Amino acid sequence: MDYPPPFCPPSDPSRGLLKSISRVLKSLGLGLLFGNQLLSAALAQSPPPGDTKGELVLFDFGDANDKQVRDATIARFNKRYPNVKVTDQFTPITSWPDYIDKLVTQVASGKAPDLIHIATEGAQLSIQKKLIIPLDEFTKTDPGNDLLSDIDPTLLKGFTVEGKLYLVPEAWNNMMIYYNTKIFKEAGIPRPADDWTWDDFLAIAKRLTSGEGSSKRFGFGIPYFNFGLTPFWYSNGTSVLKDDLKESNLSDPRFLEAVKFIHGLVHESGVSPDPANTDPNAVFQLFAAGRIAMTGGGHWPMQFFKANQFNDYDVVPWPRNKAQKTVFGAAGWGISSRTKQKALAWEMIKELAGTESERQAAGVGVAIPARSSVAESADFLAQPEHAGLFYKSLSYAAPVQAPVNYADVERILMRHLGQVMANEVTPEDGLKAADQELTEAMKNLGD
Amino acid sequence: MKKSSSENLAGYLFVGPSLLGYSVFVLGPLVAAVALSFTHYDVLSAPRLIGFNNYARLIADARLATVYRNTIFFSAAAIFVTVSLGLILAVALNQRLPGPIKYGLRTVYFFPVLVGMIYAAMVWKFLFNRDLGVVNYYLHFLDVPSIGWLTTSSWALRSVILVYVWKNVGFTMLTTLAGLQNIPQELYEAARIDGAKPITAFFRLTIPLLTPVILFNVTITMINTLQEFDSIVALTNGGPGDASRSVVLYIYEKFRSFDMGYASAIAVTLFVLISLLTLLQFWGSRRWVHYS
Numbered sequence: 001m002d003y004p005p006p007f008c009p010p011s012d013p014s015r016g017l018l019k020s021i022s023r024v025l026k027s028l029g030l031g032l033l034f035g036n037q038l039l040s041a042a043l044a045q046s047p048p049p050g051d052t053k054g055e056l057v058l059f060d061f062g063d064a065n066d067k068q069v070r071d072a073t074i075a076r077f078n079k080r081y082p083n084v085k086v087t088d089q090f091t092p093i094t095s096w097p098d099y100i101d102k103l104v105t106q107v108a109s110g111k112a113p114d115l116i117h118i119a120t121e122g123a124q125l126s127i128q129k130k131l132i133i134p135l136d137e138f139t140k141t142d143p144g145n146d147l148l149s150d151i152d153p154t155l156l157k158g159f160t161v162e163g164k165l166y167l168v169p170e171a172w173n174n175m176m177i178y179y180n181t182k183i184f185k186e187a188g189i190p191r192p193a194d195d196w197t198w199d200d201f202l203a204i205a206k207r208l209t210s211g212e213g214s215s216k217r218f219g220f221g222i223p224y225f226n227f228g229l230t231p232f233w234y235s236n237g238t239s240v241l242k243d244d245l246k247e248s249n250l251s252d253p254r255f256l257e258a259v260k261f262i263h264g265l266v267h268e269s270g271v272s273p274d275p276a277n278t279d280p281n282a283v284f285q286l287f288a289a290g291r292i293a294m295t296g297g298g299h300w301p302m303q304f305f306k307a308n309q310f311n312d313y314d315v316v317p318w319p320r321n322k323a324q325k326t327v328f329g330a331a332g333w334g335i336s337s338r339t340k341q342k343a344l345a346w347e348m349i350k351e352l353a354g355t356e357s358e359r360q361a362a363g364v365g366v367a368i369p370a371r372s373s374v375a376e377s378a379d380f381l382a383q384p385e386h387a388g389l390f391y392k393s394l395s396y397a398a399p400v401q402a403p404v405n406y407a408d409v410e411r412i413l414m415r416h417l418g419q420v421m422a423n424e425v426t427p428e429d430g431l432k433a434a435d436q437e438l439t440e441a442m443k444n445l446g447d
Numbered sequence: 448m449k450k451s452s453s454e455n456l457a458g459y460l461f462v463g464p465s466l467l468g469y470s471v472f473v474l475g476p477l478v479a480a481v482a483l484s485f486t487h488y489d490v491l492s493a494p495r496l497i498g499f500n501n502y503a504r505l506i507a508d509a510r511l512a513t514v515y516r517n518t519i520f521f522s523a524a525a526i527f528v529t530v531s532l533g534l535i536l537a538v539a540l541n542q543r544l545p546g547p548i549k550y551g552l553r554t555v556y557f558f559p560v561l562v563g564m565i566y567a568a569m570v571w572k573f574l575f576n577r578d579l580g581v582v583n584y585y586l587h588f589l590d591v592p593s594i595g596w597l598t599t600s601s602w603a604l605r606s607v608i609l610v611y612v613w614k615n616v617g618f619t620m621l622t623t624l625a626g627l628q629n630i631p632q633e634l635y636e637a638a639r640i641d642g643a644k645p646i647t648a649f650f651r652l653t654i655p656l657l658t659p660v661i662l663f664n665v666t667i668t669m670i671n672t673l674q675e676f677d678s679i680v681a682l683t684n685g686g687p688g689d690a691s692r693s694v695v696l697y698i699y700e701k702f703r704s705f706d707m708g709y710a711s712a713i714a715v716t717l718f719v720l721i722s723l724l725t726l727l728q729f730w731g732s733r734r735w736v737h738y739s
Contacts, residue, residue, distance in 0.1 A: 097703060101703050104490055104491060104705065107491065108490040108491055129491055213584060213587060214584060216578070216579070218578070273576070273578035273579055274576070274578050274595060274598055286579070291579065405704070407703055407704065411700065411704075415685075415686060415688055415689070416688070418598075418686040418687040418688060419600075419686075419688040422595060422598045422599050422600070422686075422687040423599075424600055424687060424688070
């Protein structure tokens with residue numbers, strides 16, 4: 001695939017002047033005289049004055065709750081910068097590939113935004129296509145910057161390429177097992193241990209599966225989407241792509257073992273309903289309705305549970321087979337390479353990923369806050385009982401694999417997996433075909 | 448002469464806006480798609496001319512053959528069932544029935560046309576769910592084992608066709624009913640006087656006089672079904688595998704992979720196919736369509 005020539009981000013005139021002064025001082029040998037600290041202070045990012053005029057366009061995603069948080073954030077920003085018009089191009093999200101498509105299309109049409117809100121799934125594409133710029137010039141020189149000190153290094157690492165940070169993490173999600181506490185209690189099953197295994201999980205799912213017809217209850221609802229299935233791969237010590245994200249890993253026997261396990265949940269033990277045609281969010285409806293005793297999800301279904309006054313649930317880490325590992329995906333704010341107002345955009349990021357915005361977001365429970373102080377707040381930990389496990393999972397979670405052609409990888413995997421789950425091909429044959437197609441797709445990526 | 452010129456000018460002015468709209472929104476994209484089909488274009492880089500490479504890829508693409516096969520099957524089945532069922536319903540509702548029943552039934556059959564496909568599909572997905580769906584629940588009483596209506600290759604496309612027919616048969620019923628009501632009653636009286644039985648009158652009088660409406664319904668359904676997208680996306684997303692994937696869904700997939708040149712090449716083949724089939728229909732219609 002061809003890559004575009006790098007965009008030439010317009011330079012910030014004030015910083016250009018400082019750099020020129022710096023160069024002159026250095027050339028005169030005065031740099032040594034004044035010392036590096038003085039130079040750094042001169043180069044330090046100072047916020048634009050409050051009467052700065054301008055316009056910022058945010059490319060943004062989320063649901064109605066996120067929109068409320070964002071509106072409040074923009075209002076706070078406008079108190080500092082009343083002459084800056086902020087337009088939030090808000091997209092109710094359906095899937096990451098859809099969102100990434102919209103971003104790329106908008107940039108290609110010449111209407112690039114100033115700030116881009118993107119998740120792990122689109123980060124590599126944004127970086128490699130040079131849609132966003134490194135933020136180190138701000139994070140390392142802004143004296144008032146405290147954005148990163150409160151964020152777990154694992155989240156920062158996910159947005160760092162070749163030592164440069166491109167996005168400031170603002171929220172993230174992982175995958176945990178949700179279980180219905182009432183059903184567990186009625187069945188006399190204690191809360192699973194945090195280090196439970198696939199065997200423990202299957203045994204419990206079998207005990208919880210009961211009834212027939214309209215009274216049928218399943219032990220586990222498979223979260224049937226790429227992110228939702230990933231903990232099955234990770235907890236078996238495998239993944240869709242090799243670690244360098246450049247080659248298919250679907251021929252790994254551990255991947256086959258994981259697929260067979262999921263297939264068996266439907267077709268052998270019968271503890272899960274056929275997931276292939278269920279809306280990804282339908283499992284949460286069935287879970288809240290008591291038709292499914294366990295399912296997998298991040299922090300996002302809790303808003304649905306809250307709206308439906310469903311409170312009989314708790315979370316437990318994903319069961320392990322060969323490894324204790326789950327998946328996470330973070331969302332962060334970056335500065336568009338085409339913005340003409342980098343300094344102002346950075347001030348906006350400080351507000352968007354700041355404590356106040358995250359505290360508000362924690363209250364509405366859409367995702368897990370990136371700032372540990374907020375994730376440990378009473379608001380966030382109010383529900384469920386073991387809500388603290390969400391942030392703790394970062395110690396054993398790995399980012400969702402998201403190469404530049406993430407959408408293709410997801411499509412290829414899910415299309416072949418669909419045939420396996422429909423029992424139309426064996427897991428062996430399905431994965432063999434998927435591996436061939438994915439290998440070809442990854443080869444084309446390097447062209 | 449002067450009058451004629453001013454009339455011409457008025458005519459052009461009336462046609463102008465729609466001609467402009469057609470040029471910008473139909474002709475322009477069409478020309479662009481043809482041009483792009485000869486390029487490699489990933490949206491963020493400038494298009495690069497690659498000659499007929501995209502068309503050469505078409506021949507080697509096994510998935511394309513599958514999606515074309517699906518599309519043609521979908522179209523043929525949907526045309527046959529929608530048009531014939533629409534005719535049967537229209538004839539049934541054209542009988543002497545009490546007013547409330549007649550208008551009530553017409554509303555019931557036409558109602559799905561007014562419902563958005565995505566909403567309808569969500570309901571159908573629940574009905575068709577293999578383990579928790581209503582359809583299989585009632586079939587269990589007849590000892591029919593669970594069917595993966597939307598999740599097995601043998602059923603997925605048929606189920607989508609069923610939903611399409613449910614959604615659109617009201618439209619063909621309505622147009623056919625309008626056609627039926629335009630047939631002068633005197634013709635039926637004359638046929639009766641000549642000794643024609645109702646069944647003879649139906650095949651010798653009703654059907655021939657309905658052929659313009661049938662041609663209209665067949666053409667519209669054909670163009671719609673060859674470009675079917677929303678029902679498939681909402682119900683099966685083309686799966687399992689490619690079992691219910693249509694050509695338009697495949698084009699969409701390629702667009703989303705930013706493989707714009709190849710996607711355009713497939714779109715051009717679909718455009719040519721639809722144009723040829725439409726021309727063929729109008730040419731063939733001279734033999735079987737009666738306008739008076």
